[in-house]
Amino acid sequence: MTGIKTINFASAFQGILVVFVALVILEAGYVVQYYQTRNIVVENAYRRAQDNIDRVEQDFTRIAELVECAVRNNTWSARVLATQPDSLWALTRGIVEDNPLVYGSAMALMENYSKKAGRFFAPYAFRDGNVIRNVQLGTDQYDYTHQEWFVKALDTGEKGYWSEPYYDEGGGNKLMTTYSVPVFDHRGTLAAVLTADVALDWVSDRLAAIEDYPYSLKMLISQTGSIMATSPSYDSINRRNIMDLAEEMEDGADFREINRNMLAGEEGSRRASLQGKSYYVFYDKMQKTGWFMSMSIPEEEIFGELRMMNRRVLGIQLLGLLMLLVILWVTIRNQHRLMVVNENKSRLESELQVASDIQKAMVPKVFPPFPGRKDIDIYASLTPAKEVGGDLYDYFMRDERLYFCIGDVSGKGVPASLVMSEACSFFRTIAGHEKSPARIVTSINRNLVEMSTNDMFVTFFCGVLDMATGHLRYCNAGHNAPVLLTPESSVQLPVIPNIPLGVMDGFLFQEQEMDFTAGEGIFLYTDGLNEAENADLDQFGMDRVIKAMNQTFTATEQVEKMLQNVHSFVGEAPQSDDLTLLYIRYMNESPEAVTERHLVLHNDIQQIPQLAEFVELVAQTAKLDSVLTNSLNLALEEAVTNVMLYAYPAGTDGLVDIGVLIRRDQLEFSIIDSGKPFDPTAAPEADITLDVEDRPIGGLGIFLVRKIMDNVFYQRKEGRNVFTMQKNLL
Amino acid sequence: MEVKITEKDNILTAELIGRLDTAVSQEVSTALQPLMDGADKTLVLDCKELSYISSSGLRIFLTIRKAAAAKGGKVIVRDINTEIRQVFMMTGFLNLFEIQES
Numbered sequence: 001m002t003g004i005k006t007i008n009f010a011s012a013f014q015g016i017l018v019v020f021v022a023l024v025i026l027e028a029g030y031v032v033q034y035y036q037t038r039n040i041v042v043e044n045a046y047r048r049a050q051d052n053i054d055r056v057e058q059d060f061t062r063i064a065e066l067v068e069c070a071v072r073n074n075t076w077s078a079r080v081l082a083t084q085p086d087s088l089w090a091l092t093r094g095i096v097e098d099n100p101l102v103y104g105s106a107m108a109l110m111e112n113y114s115k116k117a118g119r120f121f122a123p124y125a126f127r128d129g130n131v132i133r134n135v136q137l138g139t140d141q142y143d144y145t146h147q148e149w150f151v152k153a154l155d156t157g158e159k160g161y162w163s164e165p166y167y168d169e170g171g172g173n174k175l176m177t178t179y180s181v182p183v184f185d186h187r188g189t190l191a192a193v194l195t196a197d198v199a200l201d202w203v204s205d206r207l208a209a210i211e212d213y214p215y216s217l218k219m220l221i222s223q224t225g226s227i228m229a230t231s232p233s234y235d236s237i238n239r240r241n242i243m244d245l246a247e248e249m250e251d252g253a254d255f256r257e258i259n260r261n262m263l264a265g266e267e268g269s270r271r272a273s274l275q276g277k278s279y280y281v282f283y284d285k286m287q288k289t290g291w292f293m294s295m296s297i298p299e300e301e302i303f304g305e306l307r308m309m310n311r312r313v314l315g316i317q318l319l320g321l322l323m324l325l326v327i328l329w330v331t332i333r334n335q336h337r338l339m340v341v342n343e344n345k346s347r348l349e350s351e352l353q354v355a356s357d358i359q360k361a362m363v364p365k366v367f368p369p370f371p372g373r374k375d376i377d378i379y380a381s382l383t384p385a386k387e388v389g390g391d392l393y394d395y396f397m398r399d400e401r402l403y404f405c406i407g408d409v410s411g412k413g414v415p416a417s418l419v420m421s422e423a424c425s426f427f428r429t430i431a432g433h434e435k436s437p438a439r440i441v442t443s444i445n446r447n448l449v450e451m452s453t454n455d456m457f458v459t460f461f462c463g464v465l466d467m468a469t470g471h472l473r474y475c476n477a478g479h480n481a482p483v484l485l486t487p488e489s490s491v492q493l494p495v496i497p498n499i500p501l502g503v504m505d506g507f508l509f510q511e512q513e514m515d516f517t518a519g520e521g522i523f524l525y526t527d528g529l530n531e532a533e534n535a536d537l538d539q540f541g542m543d544r545v546i547k548a549m550n551q552t553f554t555a556t557e558q559v560e561k562m563l564q565n566v567h568s569f570v571g572e573a574p575q576s577d578d579l580t581l582l583y584i585r586y587m588n589e590s591p592e593a594v595t596e597r598h599l600v601l602h603n604d605i606q607q608i609p610q611l612a613e614f615v616e617l618v619a620q621t622a623k624l625d626s627v628l629t630n631s632l633n634l635a636l637e638e639a640v641t642n643v644m645l646y647a648y649p650a651g652t653d654g655l656v657d658i659g660v661l662i663r664r665d666q667l668e669f670s671i672i673d674s675g676k677p678f679d680p681t682a683a684p685e686a687d688i689t690l691d692v693e694d695r696p697i698g699g700l701g702i703f704l705v706r707k708i709m710d711n712v713f714y715q716r717k718e719g720r721n722v723f724t725m726q727k728n729l730l
Numbered sequence: 731m732e733v734k735i736t737e738k739d740n741i742l743t744a745e746l747i748g749r750l751d752t753a754v755s756q757e758v759s760t761a762l763q764p765l766m767d768g769a770d771k772t773l774v775l776d777c778k779e780l781s782y783i784s785s786s787g788l789r790i791f792l793t794i795r796k797a798a799a800a801k802g803g804k805v806i807v808r809d810i811n812t813e814i815r816q817v818f819m820m821t822g823f824l825n826l827f828e829i830q831e832s
Contacts, residue, residue, distance in 0.1 A: 608753040612782075630782060630813035637784045641752045688822030692799050697792055700785040700821055707820045 019324045026317055037306055042280070045213075045302045046269050049282035049295045052210045056220075056293055057286045059206060063101060063198065064288045067179050068160060070099040071196045078107055078183040082191035085109065085117035089134050092125040095196060096132050103127055103176065104197040106137060107183070108144050110190055120144060126197070153180035153193045162289045165200055165220075165228040167239070175200040175228060177289070200228065207231035213301040221292040225263055228291070251275065258283065262292055272296075352387040352414075359388050359417055362424050367556065370397060375467055375588035377521075379555035381563060382580045383528075389578035390416025390458075391526045392424050396431075400467045403431040403440075406479065406524040406582050407460040407501075416578075419456050423448065423501070427462070436598075437462040437475035438511035441501065445477070445509070448502035458501040461524060469594045470516035470586050475509050477501050480530065483523040483549060484514075485585075490549035492542070493522065515595070521585035523549065523558065528579030532566050535573045540566055555583040595621055595662040603644045603654040603673075611636055614658065622662045622729065632667070632727065635708040638701035639671050639680065639723060647675025647721060669725045678721055679714040680705070733761035741772045747779040750787035759790050769797035771804075778809035778832070783817060795826055806830050 074095055081087045088107045095105035104126030112119050120138025127133075137144060144150055152161040160181040168176040178197050185191040207218045208231040220229040225241045237245060242259045246252040254272030261270075262283045269282045278299035285292050300307075360382070369378050380393055390409030395402060405427050409416040426444040434440050441462050448458060461482060463474040474493075478500030481492040496510045516522075525545070532540040548565045550558065559581045566579070599614040601607045612633055619629040640656055648654035657672040686696070686703040705712060711726040731748040742765055750758055765773045773794060783791075791807070798805045807827045810818065818824045 605752045608751050609749075612749070612751070627813055627816065631816070633782065634784055634817065637751055641784070641786070644752075688820075689825075692792075692795050692826050695792060695796075695826070697789050700788055704785055704817070704820065 016328075019321065019328070022324065023317075023321070026320075030313060030317075034306075034310070037309070038303065041302060041306050045280060045297065046282060048212070049269070049297070050284070052212060052218075053282065053284040053293045053295065056206060056210070057284070057288075060286055060291075061288045064162065064179070066101055067099070067196050067198050070095060070102055071105075071160065071179055071181055071194055075181060075183055075194060078192065078194050079185055082107075082109065082183060082185045083114070085114045085121055085123075088121075088123045089125070092123050093132055093134060096125045096127060099196070101198060102196045103174075103199045104195075106195045107192050108138065108150060108195065109192045111143075111145050113191055149178045149180045149195060150193050153195075154182050154190070157182065164222045164224060164226070165291075168197070175203065203229040204231060204233060212295070213297050213304075215301050216295055216297040219294045219296075221262075221294060223290045223292075225259065249274065255281075262294065271299075349387075355414070355417065356384070356387040359384075359421065362421055363393055364395060369395070375586070376402060377555040377585040377587055378583065379559045380580070380582040381559050382578070383575065384412075384417075384578045385528070385575045386413050388414055388417035390420045391528065391578035391580040392420045393524070393580055393582045394424055394427055395582075395584070396428070397467075398432070401435070402465040402467060402584070403427075403463075404465070404524075404582070404584060405431075405460060405462040406482075406526065406580060407458050408479065408526040408528075408578070408580070409458045410456055410500075412578065415456065419448070419451075419458065419502070422451060423458050423460070431462075431464075435464060436511060437464050437473050438509045440464075441475045441477050441498075441509045442507075445501045445503075445507065446505050449505040451502075457503050459526075460501050461495075463522070465516070465584070465586065466594075466596075467588060470518070470520075470588060471513065471595050472516055472522070473511055473513045475511045477509060480525060480527055482525070483546060485521045485523060485549055485551050486517075487519060487551055490523075490546050490551070492546075516586035518587055518589045519551070519585070521551075521555070521558075521583060524582040524584070525562075526578060526580040528575075528577040529562070529566060529581065531577060532570050532579065533573060533576055534570050540569050544569065555585050558583050597621070597660045597662065599658040601640070601644075601656045601658065603648045603652075603656060603675075605641060605644055608637060608641065611640055611658065618660050618662060618667070622667060624729075628727075631708045632669075635705045635725060635727075636669060636671075638705050639669075639725065642680050642701055643671060643673045643675065643678075643721070643723075647673045647678055649676075663729075665729050667727045667729065669727075671721075671723045671725075673721050674719060675721060677716050679716075680723060681712055681714045731758055733758055735761075735764050737768075741774060742768045743774040743776055745776040745779065749782040750780060750790075751782065751784045752786045755784075755786035755790060758787070759793075762790060762794065765794055766797050769794070769801040769803045773798055773803060773805045775805065775807045776809065777807060777811070777814065780814065781811065783814050788817070788821060788823065791823065791827070804828070808832060 074091060077091055081091055092105045092107050096102050104124060106122050106124040108122035109117060114121060119140065120143060122137040122144055124135050124137045125132055149161065149163045152163070155161070158181065160179055163178040163180070165175055165177045168174050176197050177200055178195050180193050180195040182190060183192045183194050203220055207220060207229055210218060210231070212218070218231045219227055221242055222228055225243050227237055227240055227242060230237065243256070246256040246259050249255065251274060254270070255274065258270050258272060258281050265285055267284045269280060272279050272281050279296045280299060280302055281294060281296045283292060283294040363380070363382055367379055370376055378395060382391055382393065384391065390412060391407070393406040395404035407420070407423055409419045409423065423444060426447045427440070430443040431440050434443065441460060444460070459479040460477040461474065461479040463472055465472045475498070476495040477498050481495040483490055484493045494512070496512060498509045499507055530540055530542050530545055544565065545562070548562050550561070553561065562581055597614070597618055599610065601610060615629060615633045615636055619632070624632070636658070640658060643656050654673060654675055659670045659672070661668040680702050683699065683702045686699045705725065708727070709725040710728045713724050715722045715724070731750060731754040734745040734747070736743045744762055744765055775791065775794070795805050805827060808830045809832055810829065
């Protein structure tokens with residue numbers, strides 16, 4: 001457990017280091033980014049302010065141009081009508097009527113211009129609700145000729161003059177401005193000043209409509225510096241002069257300078273501080289009217305978004321940190337898991353050891369296996385490359401026959417061992433009731449295929465040794481050919497390879513056979529022997545296997561000798577594959593040489609040619625001449641045809657089992673079927689002395705059987721017809 | 731199993747090639763129908779290439795022999811091998827047929 005803690009501390013330190021380095025890099029990047037962003041934000045704010053100011057100016061310009069246009073359009077009429085004062089009522093009224101933007105219009109004659117009109121005559125038309133009223137402005141008490149709008153108009157000339165904004169006491173206390181132009185009569189004499197009043201009450205709304213920073217102050221300022229409108233509206237500063245206001249402030253130095261510059265016609269932006277707060281002030285002069293517009297925005301407003309962004313970045317950083325911590329935690333925990341895995345591994349190893357013991361117990365390991373028997377000598381060895389392996393061998397005695405097998409499951413380790421144990425139990429089960437190695441192999445194959453273990457196959461060799469006769473029947477399923485030891489030589493047993501088990505069902509495994517005499521043996525092995533590799537990757541090889549064979553060795557000596565040889569060959573190189581050796585020696589000195597053969601046919605006469613092949617095999621085994629072979633063939637055909645034609649009802653499928661026991665001095669055939677009871681020997685003897693006309697067509701079959709065989713007899717056994725035919729040899 | 735039938739100078743010759751066992755007896759019987767039809771002539775069963783005969787084959791021989799006897803024809807069995815000769819001997823067929831060696 002101390003080991004676990006050490007690892008945890010080390011990894012925790014590593015994790016913290018990673019987090020720290022990440023933080024430093026993050027912060028450095030963040031600082032650089034902050035200052036860059038700040039500049040961008042200020043630039044952006046300036047552009048926005050400029051944009052807004054421009055738009056307000058455009059609105060003004062548009063209105064101003066409309067009004068200027070309306071006035072100029074009437075200067076021609078005014079020039080003509082100047083001498084007819086009475087007609088001027090209609091003129092001014094017309095200007096107001098035709099131009100919705102114009103609140104009022106006056107035609108103020110020069111002093112004493114018209115005798116008829118008097119000293120001051122200025123007819124004025126203005127809106128009063130929905131109606132237009134007329135008044136005469138010029139009285140003896142009201143000398144308009146000294147008013148700003150009059151004087152400046154004369155100064156400015158044809159271009160016209162826009163007055164300082166003012167509050168019109170008569171017209172609902174509205175913010176107004178007046179445009180005025182001088183009018184000359186047909187003689188070229190200065191006759192009057194024509195005016196148009198424009199309401200500016202919409203300016204406040206226009207300023208308020210600017211979408212901007214919430215706490216900015218927007219101001220419209222006249223040529224002389226009086227505040228005409230603000231947004232948000234501050235009554236306390238309305239109509240005040242900006243210079244005066246700045247003077248009144250204790251720390252208004254920055255603003256005083258800005259005001260001076262602005263009124264001098266400068267445009268742009270400046271940073272100013274007031275009462276401990278920083279402001280950005282943007283200002284601009286409107287070209288048409290000569291008025292100013294300014295926007296003062298608290299610094300914190302401008303950088304508000306940046307701050308917001310800062311907070312977000314900080315939040316993301318925190319989140320990142322948190323994630324790093326989580327990763328750190330998970331990593332440490334995984335390491336803990338690794339320890340758990342290691343513990344599991346060692347537990348697995350001990351379980352594997354148990355599995356290994358179990359697997360070893362699956363193969364017979366007690367030697368000699370059949371104490372007291374002098375006719376058999378067996379020894380075996382199984383060494384898995386890992387704890388468990390895919391090699392197997394087995395043998396057991398049943399009805400005086402030795403059933404044995406050796407096998408090698410593809411692959412190694414646990415998956416192979418599982419298939420190995422399956423194969424072992426299949427062999428035990430199937431060979432417990434089956435005599436033919438081919439049928440044993442076929443059954444095991446079917447079972448393994450049904451297990452459908454992917455890509456797993458088993459090379460397998462199965463043999464059945466008749467202890468009485470030394471006759472061996474064997475079937476090889478893709479396994480290495482065993483070595484046959486006779487007093488003369490050690491050679492590999494001829495084997496039909498067939499295919500390994502578990503590859504496909506329905507394969508027709510072919511069986512082979514041979515006869516042992518006393519002292520001969522069969523040495524079985526898996527490829528862990530001949531393919532054992534040394535450090536130079538050379539293989540042990542079959543030559544070394546054959547060379548190590550000694551006919552005088554006991555089974556134990558032979559196997560131990562082989563193991564010794566292969567171990568010294570391999571040397572220090574690790575065992576690459578499971579290694580299994582099985583040596584069986586047949587020691588029966590006086591066998592009763594009996595060989596058994598079987599053939600099973602359906603009740604179909606088309607299968608008769610197979611019978612001929614069967615008889616041919618028997619003849620070879622018993623070393624019969626061709627005449628006798630032919631006779632036996634004939635007798636068997638007659639007997640089997642009889643069963644095929646008569647034992648089973650027409651159209652039903654039935655089997656005919658043909659067996660033969662080949663003894664030194666006698667052949668004994670038995671024909672077995674499960675059909676209705678039928679005794680062929682009961683047929684009457686055919687009379688072969690009759691003439692052609694009298695000879696019956698049938699009845700020759702059983703007659704021939706009797707003629708050829710020395711002895712025939714029929715038995716009904718366990719519901720089956722057993723017809724036995726014996727032929728003496730010698 | 732193969733059967734070749736030729737007719738020359740009023741002699742019907744059937745050449746039997748292969749093994750005459752139960753599996754092929756039906757088809758051989760059918761193939762030899764011309765001999766049954768011409769049972770009034772001289773019928774030759776050429777067995778030089780016949781390697782084996784079972785009782786089902788013997789039946790066919792006997793059937794032809796009976797037809798020839800009934801219609802006044804004649805059956806000659808030619809060139810039987812040792813094994814078949816033994817069968818003929820066992821079954822008394824040597825007495826029923828005229829056996830010729832070429």
